[in-house]
Structures are given as C-alpha cells and as structure tokens.
Amino acid sequence: MKTKKLLLLLVILLNFSCKSQSKKINGVSFVASRDTISTQHITPVLKAQSNYVALMPFGFIKNLATPTITHNTKRQWFGETENGLLQYAKRFQKENVRIMVKPHIWVWRGEFTGNIKMDSEENWQVLEDSYTAFILTYAKAAASLNAEIFCIGTELEQFVVNRPAFWQQLIQKIRAVYKGKLTYAANWDEYSRVPFWKEIDYIGIDAYFPVSDLKSPTVADYEAGWQPHKQAIxxxxxxxxxPVLFTEFGYRSVDFNGKEPWDSNRIEGSVNLQAQANALQAIHNQFWQEEWFAGGFIWKWFHRHANVGGEKNNRFTPQNKPAEELIRKLYGL
Structure with a gap:
C-alpha cells in the first residue's frame, strides 16, 4: 500500500512539474519612461496575468548610414538606460515576474532599423565596435539581474545579412558574460533569412504578419489568414x-488592423476595439497550444496605466480596452 501511495505521489509531482515547465511566456513589452517605477505601475501587469516583461533600453543613431550608436547617457529617459533597466527589473522581480532584456536602436526621425547599412568597410567596422559596446553593456546588466532571456538585437536585417561573421562572434562574446537564454527579434519578413538561429535558444519573431484585408475581421478570418505564415514558421x-518566441506581437484597435499590422505611423483611422480583441484571440488560438511555441510579448504596455489606452484610443496598447480583459483571461489559462 505504501508503495502504491508513493508511486501515486511521484506521478502527481511529475505531472505538476511538466505542467510548470510547459507554462508559456505570457509577456508584455513594458515601455521605458522618464520615471522610476513602483508597485502602482506593476500591479496592472500582475492583474493582466503576465509572467514576463520585456524591458527595452535604447541606443540612438543619427541616420541609416551612421556607424556610431549613442547609449546609456544622461540625455536619455531613465528607463532607456542601464540604471533604469536595473531599477525596473528589480521591482518586477520582487513580484516574481521574469525578465527579457531587449535592447533597441532608434534611428532619428523613426527610420526603420532593418535598413541600417554602411557604405564602406571602415564604417562597418565602426558600427560593429559600437554595437558590441552597446549590446555587451546590457548583456552584463542582464547577467547581474539573472534575467531569464537576453535579446541580442531587434529588427536589424541589413546588418545581419551583410555581416554574418560579426554576429557569430558577437554571440560568443555575449555567452562569455551572460549564461541565460538568447534570442534575436527578427521582423516578420526577415526571420527566414537569419543565419544564426542554431547558435541561440529561441527563434524570435516580431509577429506583425499580414493576416486580413477586411475592415473588421472575425476571429475565424484572422485564423485563416495565419495559416500560410504558421506553416512557414x-x-x-x-x-x-x-522553440519559437514572438518577441513582439500585437494589433492596433483600428479598422483594417490585420492588413499591415506593423504600421504604427498612421494616427488616423476609426477605433475598432473588437478587431483588436479578435486578432489577439486568433493568435492565441493558433499558437499558444503548440508544444514548439514558447510564448510571446504583447506590444505594448505603458507604466501609467490609468492614463493610456481606453475606448477612444486606436493604438497598439491593450490597456483599458476589451483587449486587456481578454489578455487577462488568455494569460490566466
């Protein structure tokens, strides 16, 4: 009898362990701000049932052909710097929220980072040295925090395609100082050409795939639109x-939000709260039950929860919209 009870206990513990290990990354992309954060800024993230946050320090370059990245300066917002990253992460870790450190580059006037490309070998060398200094600053910070995931770059297609040897060497340098999991945030139309997936731990995709040309698609419409992309992934x-990780995913609460989901430049457009909720339900239906899918980070979440989003907002954030209630439900499954 004791043997049977012991075996039953072992089965229960093993089952619990497997379920715990299979828990998806239910993340939000927590936007850096001028301010430090406190419990009041973290509580809404906890209410959304999120178990991860992506924290995003920034480096800046003047234009697409500029090789020097400026980073970690007093002119930046606090949350975009190393000290800001450390403060944010430690506050979240006190609440048992796990961390992905995901450095970004901002090009002046908002030009697309995937088009960063140098016009000479000399400038490529300068960019590589500058990017190494930038990324190792935050890899070391991630190591000091014991952050679970570190993202080695975000949407840098031309840099990746033109300098593959550099990225192989950079991964080795990062692994020398950081022992957690590595990913790279490839744009939705870039991920299939990234040459170093086998060298890191997650296939990272910023999942802004076009999934519907309709004004206000149903959940079924979005799911149908996902099929060719899902098969390619x-x-x-x-x-x-x-495993595949959606390093970013999300939709604006606007008409035609499945046509070009990456488009954040268009301010105009009729608010469509239901379209945003439908799109998020569809992406969850299609991916969150797959064993090969690790989870994702919704784009995007602001620290002053009460002051953002809402029924008149047509931007990406789910805050204070039906999408937030849906995320709470889906992340709580």
Missing amino acids: LKLQKSVKK
Whole structure:
C-alpha cells in the first residue's frame, strides 16, 4: 500500500512539474519612461496575468548610414538606460515576474532599423565596435539581474545579412558574460533569412504578419489568414529545432488592423476595439497550444496605466480596452 501511495505521489509531482515547465511566456513589452517605477505601475501587469516583461533600453543613431550608436547617457529617459533597466527589473522581480532584456536602436526621425547599412568597410567596422559596446553593456546588466532571456538585437536585417561573421562572434562574446537564454527579434519578413538561429535558444519573431484585408475581421478570418505564415514558421522550426518566441506581437484597435499590422505611423483611422480583441484571440488560438511555441510579448504596455489606452484610443496598447480583459483571461489559462 505504501508503495502504491508513493508511486501515486511521484506521478502527481511529475505531472505538476511538466505542467510548470510547459507554462508559456505570457509577456508584455513594458515601455521605458522618464520615471522610476513602483508597485502602482506593476500591479496592472500582475492583474493582466503576465509572467514576463520585456524591458527595452535604447541606443540612438543619427541616420541609416551612421556607424556610431549613442547609449546609456544622461540625455536619455531613465528607463532607456542601464540604471533604469536595473531599477525596473528589480521591482518586477520582487513580484516574481521574469525578465527579457531587449535592447533597441532608434534611428532619428523613426527610420526603420532593418535598413541600417554602411557604405564602406571602415564604417562597418565602426558600427560593429559600437554595437558590441552597446549590446555587451546590457548583456552584463542582464547577467547581474539573472534575467531569464537576453535579446541580442531587434529588427536589424541589413546588418545581419551583410555581416554574418560579426554576429557569430558577437554571440560568443555575449555567452562569455551572460549564461541565460538568447534570442534575436527578427521582423516578420526577415526571420527566414537569419543565419544564426542554431547558435541561440529561441527563434524570435516580431509577429506583425499580414493576416486580413477586411475592415473588421472575425476571429475565424484572422485564423485563416495565419495559416500560410504558421506553416512557414513551423517549417523553419523543424529545420532549426529551436522553440519559437514572438518577441513582439500585437494589433492596433483600428479598422483594417490585420492588413499591415506593423504600421504604427498612421494616427488616423476609426477605433475598432473588437478587431483588436479578435486578432489577439486568433493568435492565441493558433499558437499558444503548440508544444514548439514558447510564448510571446504583447506590444505594448505603458507604466501609467490609468492614463493610456481606453475606448477612444486606436493604438497598439491593450490597456483599458476589451483587449486587456481578454489578455487577462488568455494569460490566466
């Protein structure tokens, strides 16, 4: 009898362990601000049932052909610096929220980072040295925090395609100082050409795939639009044999939000709260039950919860919209 009870206990513990290990990354992309953060800024994230946050320090370059990245200066917002990253992360960690450190580059006037490309070998060398200094600053910070995931770059297609040897070497330098999991945030139309997926731990995708041309798609419409993209992602996943992580995913609460989901420049457009909720439900239906899918980070979440989003807002944030209630439900499953 004791043996049977012991075996039953072991089965229960093993089952619990497997469920715990299979818990998805239910993350939010927590936007850096001028301010320090406190419990009042973290509580809404906890209410959304999020178990991870992506924290995003920034470096800045003047234009797409500029090789020097300015970072960690007193002219930046607090949350965009190393000290800001450390303060944010430690506050979240006190609440048992896990961390992905995800450095970004901002090009003056908002030009697309995927088009950063140098016009000479000399400038490529300068960029590589500058990027190394930038990324190792935050890899070391991530190590000091015991952050679970570190993202080695965000949407840098031309840099990646033109300098593959640099990225192989950079991964080795990062691994020398940081022992957690690595990913890279590839743009939705870039991920299939990234040459170093086998060298890191997650296939990271900023998942702004076009999924519908309709004004206000249903959940079924969005899911149908996902099918060719999902098959392409799965084909790569089977080849590389690494889990897929949506380093960013999200939709604006606006008409036609599935047509060009990456488009954040258009301010105008009729508010469509239901379209945002439908799109988020569809992406969850299609991916969160897949064993090869690790989870994702919704774009985007602001620290002053009461002052953002709402029924008149047509931007990405789910805050104070039906999408926030939906995220709470889906992340709580």
